Amino acid sequence: MDLGTNGYSTPAAKKIESYYDVPEGVDIRGRYDEEFAKILTKDALKFVADLQREFRNHIKYALECRKEAKKRYNEGALPGFDPATRYIREQEWVCAPFPPAVADRKVEITGPVERKMIINALNSGAKVFMADFEDALSPSWENLMGGQVNLKDAVAGTISFHDKVRNRVYKLNDQTAKLFVRPRGWHLPEAHILIDGEPATGCLVDFGLYFYHNHSTFRHTQGAGFGPFFYLPKMEHSREAKIWNSVFEKAEKVAGIERGSIRATVLIETLPAVFQMDEILYELKEHSVGLNCGRWDYIFSYVKTFQAHPDRLLPDRVQVGMTQHFMKSYSDLLIWTCHRRGVHAMGGMAAQIPIKDDPVANEAALELVRKDKLREVNAGHDGTWSAHPGLIGACMEVFNNMGNTPNQIKTMKREDAANLTEQDLLQIPRGARSIEGLRLNTRVGIQYVAAWLTGSGSVPLYNLMEDAATAEISRVQNWQWLKYGVELNGDELGVKVNRELFGRVVEEEMARIEKEVGTERFKKGMYKEACKIFTRQCTSPTLDDFLTLDAYNYIVLHHPRESSKL
Numbered sequence: 001m002d003l004g005t006n007g008y009s010t011p012a013a014k015k016i017e018s019y020y021d022v023p024e025g026v027d028i029r030g031r032y033d034e035e036f037a038k039i040l041t042k043d044a045l046k047f048v049a050d051l052q053r054e055f056r057n058h059i060k061y062a063l064e065c066r067k068e069a070k071k072r073y074n075e076g077a078l079p080g081f082d083p084a085t086r087y088i089r090e091q092e093w094v095c096a097p098f099p100p101a102v103a104d105r106k107v108e109i110t111g112p113v114e115r116k117m118i119i120n121a122l123n124s125g126a127k128v129f130m131a132d133f134e135d136a137l138s139p140s141w142e143n144l145m146g147g148q149v150n151l152k153d154a155v156a157g158t159i160s161f162h163d164k165v166r167n168r169v170y171k172l173n174d175q176t177a178k179l180f181v182r183p184r185g186w187h188l189p190e191a192h193i194l195i196d197g198e199p200a201t202g203c204l205v206d207f208g209l210y211f212y213h214n215h216s217t218f219r220h221t222q223g224a225g226f227g228p229f230f231y232l233p234k235m236e237h238s239r240e241a242k243i244w245n246s247v248f249e250k251a252e253k254v255a256g257i258e259r260g261s262i263r264a265t266v267l268i269e270t271l272p273a274v275f276q277m278d279e280i281l282y283e284l285k286e287h288s289v290g291l292n293c294g295r296w297d298y299i300f301s302y303v304k305t306f307q308a309h310p311d312r313l314l315p316d317r318v319q320v321g322m323t324q325h326f327m328k329s330y331s332d333l334l335i336w337t338c339h340r341r342g343v344h345a346m347g348g349m350a351a352q353i354p355i356k357d358d359p360v361a362n363e364a365a366l367e368l369v370r371k372d373k374l375r376e377v378n379a380g381h382d383g384t385w386s387a388h389p390g391l392i393g394a395c396m397e398v399f400n401n402m403g404n405t406p407n408q409i410k411t412m413k414r415e416d417a418a419n420l421t422e423q424d425l426l427q428i429p430r431g432a433r434s435i436e437g438l439r440l441n442t443r444v445g446i447q448y449v450a451a452w453l454t455g456s457g458s459v460p461l462y463n464l465m466e467d468a469a470t471a472e473i474s475r476v477q478n479w480q481w482l483k484y485g486v487e488l489n490g491d492e493l494g495v496k497v498n499r500e501l502f503g504r505v506v507e508e509e510m511a512r513i514e515k516e517v518g519t520e521r522f523k524k525g526m527y528k529e530a531c532k533i534f535t536r537q538c539t540s541p542t543l544d545d546f547l548t549l550d551a552y553n554y555i556v557l558h559h560p561r562e563s564s565k566l
């Protein structure tokens with residue numbers, strides 16, 4: 001059989017028409033593949049369909065609430081702490097003790113659910129590997145189902161990969177990182193699986209299929225009686241955490257495992273969620289293993305939340321670092337909240353990756369990573385993220401500074417952060433806006449979308465790791481600068497951002513991209529389509545909630561071959 005890079009058969013390799021055996025009310029529109037069929041079993045699909053039927057109205061309600069909150073912010077309101085849940089913030093309570101298997105999370109590697117990468121990540125020496133169906137993955141049918149096949153093999157310990165070009169076989173080491181899985185956010189549908197005529201909720205498909213096939217093996221081999229473990233992205237309110245908690249309880253009941261077996265770390269990566277951290281932990285009290293600073297989406301969310309507040313424009317995104325007061329306050333409050341509630345406070349991702357052909361630049365990049373991680377460990381974070389195996393040594397060295405202890409939950413309380421205020425969390429970042437910022441957003445945004453449309457959700461660009469979060473920051477920032485005709489105060493002093501200027505920037509950056517990638521690759525790639533999508537997103541009268549929601553229409557491929565709009 002002709003195997004693709006993910007190790008499962010490619011469309012060209014599969015000519016025979018076959019169909020999945022589905023339970024009542026479920027319709028699979030994705031390509032048939034024998035390997036996928038081992039994941040999409042009738043029982044597993046029934047499990048997903050049951051989750052969908054039980055929770056779809058709760059999810060719809062939660063998404064409606066997001067819209068209402070957006071309307072309030074657009075009318076001038078600011079996000080803040082909810083007076084109605086003050087008692088949760090003020091009372092003393094703790095989450096269930098963390099499972100011993102994940103006491104030490106000093107360095108976590110992240111990466112898409114691609115076969116070779118999964119093996120490399122599990123072997124990397126990191127304590128945890130977060131396998132990503134989200135920011136780092138383009139959610140095509142092939143990637144998602146291939147990812148499920150790969151994870152099942154990984155949990156079983158049988159995963160292997162043969163790199164034919166290098167004649168290298170990849171297998172798991174004896175010691176591997178503990179596996180966490182990040183499903184998609186609540187907003188993304190799975191258009192290839194219809195349940196009662198409607199697209200399934202993407203994250204219930206990711207969670208449901210993975211849980212169904214792996215919970216038992218995982219608890220025996222990885223979790224020492226606990227698990228599986230998850231990362232939960234992009235929540236805006238504790239009511240969304242409550243849904244996840246109910247999903248977990250239902251899954252535990254169906255599997256016949258103890259309540260509190262499943263554990264999850266929630267990414268605090270939306271501005272509204274920073275005011276809900278206690279409430280989110282409270283909802284997931286028995287299923288929580290902490291919170292994480294999803295700093296890149298957090299910046300995206302800051303711009304999105306304040307889309308109608310021209311007095312809160314951000315400077316160039318490269319200047320919005322963790323030392324800006326609002327970012328530092330967010331990280332400090334997260335640490336205090338987590339440690340008070342007895343769980344891990346995870347740091348975030350530094351975007352630098354190793355630079356192979358330039359030792360001086362490589363050392364400079366490594367130094368930036370070290371500095372960022374040192375800030376985290378000194379602030380009290382219990383662990384951090386690494387985008388690449390080549391950075392794990394440096395990150396580990398810094399996090400070993402915390403001493404002979406697996407985490408700092410008991411030793412770094414950060415009581416000084418208890419009194420951080422709404423003003424601290426919302427303080428407008430300082431810095432200048434430049435044409436170079438507009439250009440970089442445009443150049444990176446278009447290249448990222450082009451990669452995403454062709455199946456890559458994380459890409460190296462200009463020596464940085466870029467994923468969906470960067471593209472989101474880039475396009476909302478461009479949108480906002482255009483919408484308010486921002487006057488540049490970095491370079492090009494006094495120039496106003498308008499459609500004409502943006503049109504010129506797009507044209508010039510497309511020419512630069514073509515030069516950089518070469519005409520042949522440029523023509524073969526999806527750069528023009530990406531440019532169209534990105535430009536439309538930046539100039540539309542109203543701001544789209546998610547770039548990936550719009551772009552998803554371009555990667556939905558119904559079976560038999562027919563592209564589809566949701």
Ligand SMILES: CC(=O)SCCNC(=O)CCNC(=O)[C@H](O)C(C)(C)COP(=O)(O)OP(=O)(O)OC[C@H]1O[C@@H](n2cnc3c(N)ncnc32)[C@H](O)[C@@H]1OP(=O)(O)O
Binds near residue numbers: 109117135136458464
């Ligand atoms: C905002 C957020 O959500 S951050 C979290 C989401 N983002 C991510 O997870 C990004 C993860 N990182 C990556 O995807 C990759 O590092 C990239 C795409 C940026 C760069 O990947 P590459 O171009 O393959 O880098 P490079 O050529 O240096 O890789 C060297 C080796 O390291 C491996 N590698 C690189 N990154 C990873 C990773 N994150 N996990 C496992 N293996 C990795 C490569 O597979 C390659 O292996 P090989 O030597 O056996 O062939």
Ligand SMILES: O=CC(=O)O
Binds near residue numbers: 135269
């Ligand atoms: O998911 C992580 C982020 O920074 O965004």
Ligand SMILES: [Mg+2]
Binds near residue numbers: 135233469
């Ligand atoms: Mg994110």
